[in-house]
Amino acid sequence: MxxxxxxxxxxxxxxxxxxxxxxxxxxxxxxxxxxxxxxxxxxxxxxxxxxxxxxxxxxxxxxxxxxxxxxxxxxxxxxxxxxxxxxxxxxxxxxxxxxxxxxxxxxxxxxxxxxxxxxxxxxxxxxxxxxxxxxxxxxxxxxxxxxxxxxxxxxxxxxxxxxxxxxxxxxxxxxxxxxxxxxxxxxxxxxxxxxxxxxxxxxxxxxxxxxxxxxxxxxxxxxxxxxxxxxxxxxxxxxxxxxxxxxxxxGGKGANLVFADADDTAIARGVRHCMNNSGQSCNAPTRMLVERPLYDRAVQIAAEVAAAIKVAPAQAPGRHIGPVVNAAQFDKIQSLIETGIKEGARLVAGGLGRPEGLNKGFFIRPTVFADVTPEMTVMREEIFGPVLSIMPFDTEEEAVAIANATPYGLTNYVQSQDSARRNRLARLLRSGMVEMNGQSRGAGAPFGGVRASxxxxxxxxxxxxxxxxxxxxxxxxx
The missing domain is CATH 3.40.605.10 (Aldehyde Dehydrogenase; Chain A, domain 1)
Incomplete structure (x- = not known):
């Protein structure tokens, strides 16, 4: 001790x-x-x-x-x-x-x-x-x-x-x-x-x-x-x-806008970023908004990537996520996963309870919900755990409206090969930071948000x- x-x-x-x-x-x-x-x-x-x-x-x-x-x-x-x-x-x-x-x-x-x-x-x-x-x-x-x-x-x-x-x-x-x-x-x-x-x-x-x-x-x-x-x-x-x-x-409730011209790598990157540090990051991209032509493919990839993420004790070597910090966080995340299921979100990976083989410790199953709607709790509340919510959109204007429909405003994300679109969205998204196509903030760039962030x-x-x-x-x- x-x-x-x-x-x-x-x-x-x-x-x-x-x-x-x-x-x-x-x-x-x-x-x-x-x-x-x-x-x-x-x-x-x-x-x-x-x-x-x-x-x-x-x-x-x-x-x-x-x-x-x-x-x-x-x-x-x-x-x-x-x-x-x-x-x-x-x-x-x-x-x-x-x-x-x-x-x-x-x-x-x-x-x-x-x-x-x-x-x-x-x-x-x-x-x-x-x-x-x-x-x-x-x-x-x-x-x-x-x-x-x-x-x-x-x-x-x-x-x-x-x-x-x-x-x-x-x-x-x-x-x-x-x-x-x-x-x-x-x-x-x-x-x-x-x-x-x-x-x-x-x-x-x-x-x-x-x-x-x-x-x-x-x-x-x-x-x-x-x-x-x-x-x-x-x-x-x-x-x-x-x-x-x-x-x-x-806090934050970052939106990740994935357009139909994005590749599979962008989707997988978004899932891993959400799960990173066991989802305990205020700037995590926890809302994935996908343009409808890519939506079914995105859900499939997200489910596969989440299912492949290993969960293990902190002292174990290798690439995996560890537990969340305490019992209160564990219980809160479990409750929000249960709420997502009850409110009709489609569970495509993870879910309630600890991962297989872990019967002690504050371990959460990497979880992905699909067919989420803006009013659902998992789309509104900061979960602070490895839980991703995915929903489709049809137009750029709709995506921006959904992304901005939150009291938070820390980091939003854009995945698209259209440079003009990326620049346009960077200015329209209400947040202190916007990261696009996996490009991290520059060295010495400010970290911070607006509104409830x-x-x-x-x-x-x-x-x-x-x-x-x-x-x-x-x-x-x-």
């Missing part, structure tokens, strides 16, 4: 003010694998106070020195990548090979992109409109509270901690209590990189406790949160009383700007 009851506050590991043990469950076995402590208000206050004290010094540190610190952090992260992969695989069920490649790799990718963006970032520059002495300065927001989820632990931690460091902010990180081990390890990396005491602090806790305490704390200037839309609304309401900046990256823009220079105040200066002397 791993014991990690301490928090990282003011550059040291300290015990909780009031011990409150919380078991971390291995989702492959349903057994406790670690114990942490959940913080209370005294722990949160101590962390915020440390960040507040460290703020002036870190803000005054030259940007080049902050960048050098982040470069050291990247080197340490890379040198200890195997430890990080093992931690994430254990805590949230990512298959170990997937954890090594994608889960760890996401952190490396984001840190590298931030380093590149910071090298070109103009912290102080002329307005550029011909007005003498008019300058624009980017300055740190101040103390920031960072609340991260369990599904892509280092993806989200690096998207928040690194730009905050580069911007000159000090911070308190509250990782998900479901997957805290990777963040505790990351705190070791931060310490080893020489980040000054108080600049980075970590307090474990739940949303109702430490999450709310950060959201309402008068000395916290900004909250950056990734998680459910429901929790995002609660954080916005809690933060309103102190007029904090609130940056939210929330939140309006954060994380990554690259946009991610750094989120942690900055923009100051307008006149009368600057040359």
């Amino acid at each position: 791993i014991e990690k009851r301490h928090f990282y506050i003011d550059g040291t590991w300290v015990g909780p003010h009031q011990p409150r043990d919380h078991a971390v469950i291995d989702p492959s076995t349903e057994e406790p694998c670690a114990v942490i402590s959940l913080g209370d208000r005294a722990d949160t206050d101590a962390a915020v106070a440390a960040a507040l004290r460290a703020g002036p010094g870190w803000a005054a540190t030259p940007p080049a020195a902050r960048l050098a610190t982040v470069e050291r952090l990247l080197a340490i992260y890379q040198s200890r990548a195997e430890e990080m992969a093992q931690a994430m695989s254990l805590e949230m069920g990512a298959p170990i090979d997937f954890a090594r490649d994608s889960q760890v790799g996401a952190g490396i990718w984001h840190i590298s992109n931030f380093i590149r963006a910071a090298k070109d970032f103009e912290w102080l520059h002329p307005l550029g409109d011909g007005t003498p002495g008019a300058m624009i300065a980017y300055e740190p927001v101040g103390v920031v509270g960072l609340i991260t989820p369990w599904n892509w632990p280092m993806n989200q931690v690096t998207l928040k901690v690194v730009p905050a460091l580069l911007a000159g902010c000090t911070m308190v990180l509250k990782p998900s209590e479901e997957a805290p081990l990777s963040s505790l390890l990351f705190a070791e990396f931060v310490h080893a990189a020489g980040v000054p005491a108080g600049v980075f602090n970590l307090v474990n806790g739940d949303g109702a406790g430490v999450g709310t305490q950060l959201s309402t704390h008068p000395d916290v200037e900004m909250i950056s949160f990734t998680g459910s839309t429901r929790a995002g609304k609660a954080i916005s309401q809690a933060a309103a009383a102190t007029l904090k900046r609130v940056c939210l990256e929330l 939140g309006r954060a823009r994380e990554g690259g220079r946009w991610g750094i700007e989120e942690f900055c105040e923009v100051k307008s200066i006149s009368g600057w002397a040359d």
